[in-house]
Amino acid sequence: MQQTPPLGAGWYGGYGGRYVSETLIHALDELTEAVGRLMATAQFDAELKSLLANYVGRPTPLTEAKRLARAIDPEGKTLARLFLKREDLCHTGAHKINNALGQVLLATKMGKTRIIAETGAGQHGVATATACALFGLPCEVYMGEEDVRRQAPNVGRMKLLGAKVIPVQSGSRTLKDAMNEALRDWVTNVGTTHYCIGSAAGPHPYPELVARFQSVIGDETRAQMLQRTGKLPDAAVACVGGGSNAIGMFRGFVADSAVKLYGIEAAGHGVASGKHAATLTAGRVGVLHGSKSYVLCDEHGQIQEAHSISAGLDYPGVGPEHSFLKDSLRASYVSATDDEALAAAAMVARTEGILPALETSHAFAKVGSIAVEVAAQLERPATLVVCLSGRGDKDLETLLERLL
Amino acid sequence: MGRIDDVLAKRAKGEAPGGAGTKALVTYLCCGDPDEAGSVDLAVACAEAGADVLELGMPFSDPTADGPAIARASQRALRNGGGLDATLRVARAVRARCSTPIVLFGYYNPLFVRGEEKLVALAADAGVDAFLVVDLPIDESMSLRTLAAARGLAVIPLVAPTSRPDRITKIAEVAKSFPVPFVYYVSMMGVTGGAGATDVLAEAGKQAARVREVTSRPTVVGFGIDSARAAKVAAADADGVVVGSAIVRRIEEGTSPEARASAVRAIVKELRDAL
Numbered sequence: 001m002q003q004t005p006p007l008g009a010g011w012y013g014g015y016g017g018r019y020v021s022e023t024l025i026h027a028l029d030e031l032t033e034a035v036g037r038l039m040a041t042a043q044f045d046a047e048l049k050s051l052l053a054n055y056v057g058r059p060t061p062l063t064e065a066k067r068l069a070r071a072i073d074p075e076g077k078t079l080a081r082l083f084l085k086r087e088d089l090c091h092t093g094a095h096k097i098n099n100a101l102g103q104v105l106l107a108t109k110m111g112k113t114r115i116i117a118e119t120g121a122g123q124h125g126v127a128t129a130t131a132c133a134l135f136g137l138p139c140e141v142y143m144g145e146e147d148v149r150r151q152a153p154n155v156g157r158m159k160l161l162g163a164k165v166i167p168v169q170s171g172s173r174t175l176k177d178a179m180n181e182a183l184r185d186w187v188t189n190v191g192t193t194h195y196c197i198g199s200a201a202g203p204h205p206y207p208e209l210v211a212r213f214q215s216v217i218g219d220e221t222r223a224q225m226l227q228r229t230g231k232l233p234d235a236a237v238a239c240v241g242g243g244s245n246a247i248g249m250f251r252g253f254v255a256d257s258a259v260k261l262y263g264i265e266a267a268g269h270g271v272a273s274g275k276h277a278a279t280l281t282a283g284r285v286g287v288l289h290g291s292k293s294y295v296l297c298d299e300h301g302q303i304q305e306a307h308s309i310s311a312g313l314d315y316p317g318v319g320p321e322h323s324f325l326k327d328s329l330r331a332s333y334v335s336a337t338d339d340e341a342l343a344a345a346a347m348v349a350r351t352e353g354i355l356p357a358l359e360t361s362h363a364f365a366k367v368g369s370i371a372v373e374v375a376a377q378l379e380r381p382a383t384l385v386v387c388l389s390g391r392g393d394k395d396l397e398t399l400l401e402r403l404l
Numbered sequence: 405m406g407r408i409d410d411v412l413a414k415r416a417k418g419e420a421p422g423g424a425g426t427k428a429l430v431t432y433l434c435c436g437d438p439d440e441a442g443s444v445d446l447a448v449a450c451a452e453a454g455a456d457v458l459e460l461g462m463p464f465s466d467p468t469a470d471g472p473a474i475a476r477a478s479q480r481a482l483r484n485g486g487g488l489d490a491t492l493r494v495a496r497a498v499r500a501r502c503s504t505p506i507v508l509f510g511y512y513n514p515l516f517v518r519g520e521e522k523l524v525a526l527a528a529d530a531g532v533d534a535f536l537v538v539d540l541p542i543d544e545s546m547s548l549r550t551l552a553a554a555r556g557l558a559v560i561p562l563v564a565p566t567s568r569p570d571r572i573t574k575i576a577e578v579a580k581s582f583p584v585p586f587v588y589y590v591s592m593m594g595v596t597g598g599a600g601a602t603d604v605l606a607e608a609g610k611q612a613a614r615v616r617e618v619t620s621r622p623t624v625v626g627f628g629i630d631s632a633r634a635a636k637v638a639a640a641d642a643d644g645v646v647v648g649s650a651i652v653r654r655i656e657e658g659t660s661p662e663a664r665a666s667a668v669r670a671i672v673k674e675l676r677d678a679l
Contacts, residue, residue: 017543026567184468184471187595191593286517288513297465301513301514301515302465
């Protein structure tokens with residue numbers, strides 16, 4: 001069995017750390033210790049693998065998107081082949097279940113009796129509620145009031161799964177505020193409660209913990225690409241809000257320097273408009289929700305409200321490892337606007353018969369320009385793989401309003 | 405010896421200005437709530453009514469350690485142009501009117517974005533004596549601590565009920581090399597603004613006394629102290645108390661500058677008399 005490497009000190013270059021109240025330090029130490037002790041065991045590994053195979057439906061397929069590739073680049077001059085890693089086919093409809101099941105399994109072994117989570121699009125909330133139902137644990141999900149409104153189907157799903165959804169009315173009433181409220185709950189109930197963070201963000205050990213649970217995406221993709229094409233892709237592409245699906249995908253290829261990594265942020269109404277969530281593109285280094293990373297804040301250090309049509313990307317922070325990958329130039333980060341994402345969603349639906357989540361649609365919006373860039377460097381058409389992180393059913397209301 | 409050490413030493417002997425009690429009273433208010441000039445007057449009112457140390461709160465957009473009262477005050481202050489610069493202006497104006505020690509209290513991002521070195525220079529010039537940064541635990545605080553110490557400023561460490569002995573030992577170690585005029589003991593799990601149960605506050609006082617034994621530093625209890633009675637219970641074994649939300653609520657309820665000042669004076673006086 002592959003040995004789980006030690007967690008490290010929680011720093012990715014100069015990013016990460018633990019910027020939290022003293023009250024939470026012990027819980028973070030305890031979690032770090034539990035990760036080291038439990039995740040390294042063959043029993044934990046076997047239990048998680050079994051859940052992923054028999055409950056989540058892993059490995060997820062790798063689909064070649066031939067019609068989409070030709071729609072983007074009709075003559076095949078820049079885009080040779082395009083593959084989709086089908087996280088939308090995971091149980092609950094997105095990659096979030098990989099992490100939620102892992103964390104809830106870990107929490108049960110740590111003796112925690114209550115789970116809390118924050119959610120933006122509701123996918124992580126649904127995934128956590130699902131894992132809690134499976135393990136018989138009470139679950140409370142904090143969700144910004146604005147997101148409760150625009151992701152109504154997921155609110156209903158969480159309730160049906162037995163979770164309590166707590167609408168958060170402070171601030172911008174989106175993911176950032178939900179996370180503030182979840183942190184307040186955790187600091188109050190830290191003895192009994194595990195805080196299941198959904199993104200590769202937060203204080204150490206969360207960014208590493210979430211990246212490890214999501215790296216199944218990249219590991220599978222790498223093996224599937226080798227099996228299907230006999231080689232690695234030229235580039236891997238994923239959307240980035242907090243960045244959990246992207247870090248999961250990137251972990252599979254980060255050691256292969258020939259594979260370019262692209263993260264796509266939400267440009268909202270356009271980065272120049274100020275109404276966006278493009279933290280790595282337009283933010284500055286700061287501290288939010290427990291770690292040092294790029295954040296959207298003004299020159300006085302006050303956190304700014306993000307904007308994106310996609311609730312899952314509507315967050316003014318980003319996981320610290322992405323900040324490191326950006327500064328070290330290992331990964332490139334670009335952004336797509338609301339309108340570009342909507343157009344991409346329509347195109348993917350009509351060419352491939354797959355309705356992607358609005359989050360994922362941001363990644364699709366940039367496949368064409370990334371292919372041009374990579375092909376120019378390689379002087380041949382490029383093969384790309386996109387992490388299709390989730391399905392678009394939850395976005396029907398927005399999609400119908402904007403596209404029909 | 406810094407200004408805070410002096411005041412706390414005098415207070416322990418019952419010789420500090422404002423009253424004959426031997427327990428320290430640290431008061432918090434959010435700068436810019438209701439407005440900058442009002443905060444200056446209210447901070448001076450706290451000092452005159454018997455506060456030994458003034459915590460000047462710097463409003464932050466995402467106050468995750470605070471309950472509704474201080475979160476609302478922060479929002480009001482930010483709408484009124486509050487932030488690091490306004491808080492430093494309040495500090496400077498308060499310093500011009502009284503010699504009570506000032507602790508700049510807040511969250512790390514506004515401080516980090518300004519740059520620690522620049523921040524320390526600005527704070528020292530404004531007459532600030534120490535920083536208390538809620539989300540900057542001791543491990544991440546060493547660079548700020550080093551820069552602050554060079555200008556004679558302190559960074560106040562926090563201890564929580566969940567802190568294990570090794571954390572307190574670490575604070576004791578740090579206190580050997582850096583100014584630590586007092587330690588802040590968080591009485592309970594949770595956010596600011598709760599009402600601490602008598603047994604919880606009494607136990608917090610006992611724990612604070614243990615922290616004092618290990619660190620050889622005065623240790624005050626904060627969180628959940630909303631009345632003179634609660635202050636008395638918490639301070640029985642500790643060196644003093646911090647009161648924040650109870651004062652912030654008086655400011656929120658006041659309908660005029662006079663009404664706010666008089667309500668703040670009244671509660672600070674009550675607290676002082678109980679200590």
